[in-house]
Amino acid sequence: MENSREKSIVEFFKAKTILVTGSTGFLAKIFVEKLLRVQADVERVFLLIRAADAASAMQRLEHEILGKELFKALKEKHGDGFQSFARSKLWPVAGDIVHENLGIQDSNLVNKLFKEVQIIVNVAATTNFCERYDVSLNINVLGAKHVLQFAKQCVKLEMFLHVSTAYVSGTERSGLIPEKRLSMGETLRSGSNSCYLDIEAEIDLVEKKKVELQADHNLTPLAQKLAMKELGMQRARFFGWPNTYVFTKAMGEMVLGHSRGNLPLVIVRPSIITSILRDPLPGWIEGIRTIDIFMMAYANRKLQSFPGDPQMTVDLIPGDMVVNAMMATTVAHSKQQSEFIYHVGSSTRNPITYDSLLQCWFDYFSMNPRTGKDGTPLKITTKMNPSIRTTFLIMVYKFLLQVLGLIHFITCGFIFGRLYDDLNRKYKYLKLLIDLFEPYTFFKGRFDDANLEKLRAMMGKEEMLFDMDSKHIEWNSYLHGIHIPGILKYE
Numbered sequence: 001m002e003n004s005r006e007k008s009i010v011e012f013f014k015a016k017t018i019l020v021t022g023s024t025g026f027l028a029k030i031f032v033e034k035l036l037r038v039q040a041d042v043e044r045v046f047l048l049i050r051a052a053d054a055a056s057a058m059q060r061l062e063h064e065i066l067g068k069e070l071f072k073a074l075k076e077k078h079g080d081g082f083q084s085f086a087r088s089k090l091w092p093v094a095g096d097i098v099h100e101n102l103g104i105q106d107s108n109l110v111n112k113l114f115k116e117v118q119i120i121v122n123v124a125a126t127t128n129f130c131e132r133y134d135v136s137l138n139i140n141v142l143g144a145k146h147v148l149q150f151a152k153q154c155v156k157l158e159m160f161l162h163v164s165t166a167y168v169s170g171t172e173r174s175g176l177i178p179e180k181r182l183s184m185g186e187t188l189r190s191g192s193n194s195c196y197l198d199i200e201a202e203i204d205l206v207e208k209k210k211v212e213l214q215a216d217h218n219l220t221p222l223a224q225k226l227a228m229k230e231l232g233m234q235r236a237r238f239f240g241w242p243n244t245y246v247f248t249k250a251m252g253e254m255v256l257g258h259s260r261g262n263l264p265l266v267i268v269r270p271s272i273i274t275s276i277l278r279d280p281l282p283g284w285i286e287g288i289r290t291i292d293i294f295m296m297a298y299a300n301r302k303l304q305s306f307p308g309d310p311q312m313t314v315d316l317i318p319g320d321m322v323v324n325a326m327m328a329t330t331v332a333h334s335k336q337q338s339e340f341i342y343h344v345g346s347s348t349r350n351p352i353t354y355d356s357l358l359q360c361w362f363d364y365f366s367m368n369p370r371t372g373k374d375g376t377p378l379k380i381t382t383k384m385n386p387s388i389r390t391t392f393l394i395m396v397y398k399f400l401l402q403v404l405g406l407i408h409f410i411t412c413g414f415i416f417g418r419l420y421d422d423l424n425r426k427y428k429y430l431k432l433l434i435d436l437f438e439p440y441t442f443f444k445g446r447f448d449d450a451n452l453e454k455l456r457a458m459m460g461k462e463e464m465l466f467d468m469d470s471k472h473i474e475w476n477s478y479l480h481g482i483h484i485p486g487i488l489k490y491e
Helices: 002-006 026-038 053-066 071-091 107-116 135-150 199-215 222-239 246-261 291-301 320-333 352-366 388-411 415-443 452-458 476-490
Strands: 015-020 044-049 090-094 121-122 159-163 174-177 264-268 273-275 316-318 338-343 444-447
Touching: 002 388, 015 026, 026 044, 044 174, 053 090, 071 090, 071 316, 071 320, 107 452, 121 135, 121 320, 135 199, 135 222, 135 246, 159 320, 199 222, 199 246, 199 273, 222 246, 246 264, 246 316, 264 320, 273 291, 273 320, 291 352, 291 388, 291 415, 320 338, 320 452, 352 476
Parallel strands: 015 044, 015 121, 044 090, 121 159, 159 264, 174 444, 264 338, 273 316
Antiparallel strands: none
C-alpha cells in the first residue's frame, strides 16, 4: 500500500475529482455520503444518473440521493449550509453506461470530464438474478466496456475502481477461493465439458434472438421478456454460472482485465451485501436483498423450509464495510498500472452458518411477530427447516395443479378455480426461489481475503474510520439489533 504510507485515505481524496456511475444505487449512495462526510474538501463528484436531461438528473439527485435518511448526519453537520455545500461538490450528469461516452449528450461536459476526472468508481449494474439477457449484457458487460473506454480518455486518471461480486466464481466450488482475475473466455466448466466463452458471440446470439422474438406476432411483450430471461439463465448455466447476474458480471470483469491496457484497475468483489453496520446510520438499506427475501417470506409465514446445508457458510458483509474497502483500495493502488482483485466478505474471518442465521430469524420473529392483513399477529413457532421438504412440496403442488387443472378445464372453471389460482401462485413462488437460490444454500466455498487482510494491516490510525474487518461483527447483535429492524423499517 505504497501511497497510503505517504498520505492517509482522508487526505488522498482532498481536491480529487471523481466520477461515480450507478449513483442512485444502494452502494453508491453510501460511498458518496462517506466521501463527503470524511473529506469536505473533495474537489467535485460527478454523478452519472440515468435521466433525459440535466434538469431531470438534478431532480433525481435531490430526491433519490440527498433526500434519503442516509444523509441525515451530513445535513446535521452542515446545518443550513448543507444545500450550498452539496451543490458545490455534487454535479449530476445525465447519461447511461449502455451507450458510448456514457450517453452524455453535451460535448463540452464530456471534454470537461476527460480533462478533470482522476478517479472513476463504477458501481452501475443490474443485480437481478434472472434479468433479461439483453438488458444484463448491455449493463454488466457492454456498460463496463463503455466506462473503461471513457476512462482511457481521462488524461488525469489515477484509478478505475469496479464493483463486481464474489460469486463470479460460481457456486460449484468448495474450499478457499482465491482472489484471482478472470481471463478472457474462461468458463467454469472443466474437463471434457470445458469450452470457450466468446462474448461477442453471446452479444450476436442475443441480437438474433431479439429479432426472432419480435418477428413472432403471436408472442406478447411479456412472453418475449420471459423468453429473453430464460435465454440468460440457459447461457449462464451452460457455461457453469448459476444465474444471469453473476454470469454477466464475470464477463464484465473479463472485458475490463483484457482491455485495460496500463490503466490502474481495482476490482472489488463483495459477497452478500447487507445493511449498514455502523457508519453513518446503522440498519439503513434499500429494498429487500437476496437472503432477506427468505427471511421476509418466513416472517410472513409463506415459507417454512428451504433446501440447504445447515453447516454451509452464509457470506454476509455490511454495506459500509464494502464502501470502506472501496475507498482504501482506491488509495492503495492509485497510479499503479496493474489489476488488483479484492474479496470483501466474512466467510474466512468471521463465518456464520445457514443454521445460525435461521436461528436468528426464529429468535427475532418469535418475539416480534409480523402482523397479517387482518391485524392479527403472524406467530412463528418453529425455526425454518433447511431440508428437502420444500422440494417435495413443489412436487406435491405440481401434482395437485395437474389434477385441479384438469377439473378446472372439464368444468369450464366452475369448480376449484380459486383454489387452483392460489396453489398456482404458491407453486410458481416456491419454484422461483429454488431455481434462483438453491445453488447458494449448498455452496461450500469460502472467499479468500488475503489481499484485504494485508491492506488492513497497513492502515494504522484510520483502521476504525474505514473499518472493513468482518471480525468486528458480532452476528447476533448485528442481526437482531440492527439488520432485521432495518429491513422492517426500510422495506
